[in-house]
Amino acid sequence: MKYFCIILGAAFFIFGLLFACGKIHTHLQLWKHMSVEEKEKIKIHSLCLNIGEVIMLNGIIFLLRGIFSEGSSGWFTITIVAWMIVAGFDVWFISKSKKYINR
Secondary structure, eight states, X not given: OOHHHHHHHHXXXXXXXXXXXXXXXXXXXXXXXXXXXXXXTBOHHHHHHHHHHHHHHHHHHHHHHHHSOTTOHHHHHHHHHHHHHHHHHHHHHHHHOSTTBOO
C-alpha cells in the first residue's frame, strides 16, 4: 500500500464530493469578488457538479493506486494521462457550451 496515494486520493475524493454538492465554490476568491450580475449568469450547481465529478475521478485513481500498488505504475501513468486529457476536454466543453449559462 502506498499511504501517500491513499491520503491524496481520499482528499481529492472528499474535496470533489464537497465541490459537487456546492459547498466549496463560495470559498473561492474569484467567486467572492464576482459581481452579483456575473454570478446570476452562471448555472453554478451544474458547473460545480461537473467539476466535482472530475476531481472525484482523480481521487478514485489515486485511491486505486494506493490500494493496488503492486506493479501498478504502468496503468497509473496511463490513467493519469487519460484523466488529464478528459479534464482538458471538460474545460474546453465548459468554455464553449451554453449549458452552464443562465438565459
